[in-house]
Amino acid sequence: MQIYLRQTEDELRLRNYSKKTIKNYLLCLKVYFNFKKSGLEQTDLALIKEFLLSKQEKGYSAQTVNLYLNAIKFFYREVLKNPQEIDLKFAKRSKKLPVVLLREEIGKVLASTQNSKHRLLLSLAYGAGLRVSEVVGLKVKDLDLEGLTIHIKQAKGKKDRITVFPEKLKTTIQNLIAGKDKNDWIFSSERGGELTERTAQKIFEKALKKSGIRKEATFHSLRHSFATHLLENGVDIRYIQELLGHQNIRTTQRYTQVTNPSIKNIKSPL
Incomplete structure (x- = not known):
């Protein structure tokens, strides 16, 4: 074996x-x-x-x-180079809608995070639409603070992409990376190495619980919320697709169901 x-x-x-x-x-x-x-x-x-x-x-x-x-x-x-075909149908994925946090709920989660570095990590994940693996893998050289962009390297599917950097975090991030080398991790662990994905997820889970929000949200909900809130702001779905690094536009279109204004404007007859 x-x-x-x-x-x-x-x-x-x-x-x-x-x-x-x-x-x-x-x-x-x-x-x-x-x-x-x-x-x-x-x-x-x-x-x-x-x-x-x-x-x-x-x-x-x-x-x-x-x-x-x-x-x-x-x-x-x-x-094994076995020529026999394994002709089995793939299991159908469940078509669950992404769990999205309201803007007010994002604010509550961030306010519930006492540690300033942890709060910055969650803020950046939301503000740039990053996966947990991407935010913990960020290095100083990946940031362009003048152009307000982030270069995500070798993300899902081994693809690079450019996403936005929230101007609101510019000063805070400058203070964090001051004195660091360009190859240093932005969010390093206590021992100086790369922060683990599980640690970042625990930071979010703790903040969510403390905020009192009862949605079944995960760290990835920050990315879902980024996309949904951009759609609500009127950003073209094609640009959102590029920012998220989605290969297929249909993946991005899931968010149109969450933010559908036509449904939200309908009042129940009860």
């Missing part, structure tokens, strides 16, 4: 997959190998289907089940 996992890791690294994808694929394959137990080099469609169904029955999301399927397909097709 370990040999196959090493071979898979090497193949993923050669193809320049992200660290996160490599980690996830290897974890999925390890679980699958333990389930299959023997004959790992043989493609058994019935067993793969049984394995994926067991994940669905345990309540795994469609996205997670697809991740397992993609990892298995990669192993047989790219590592």
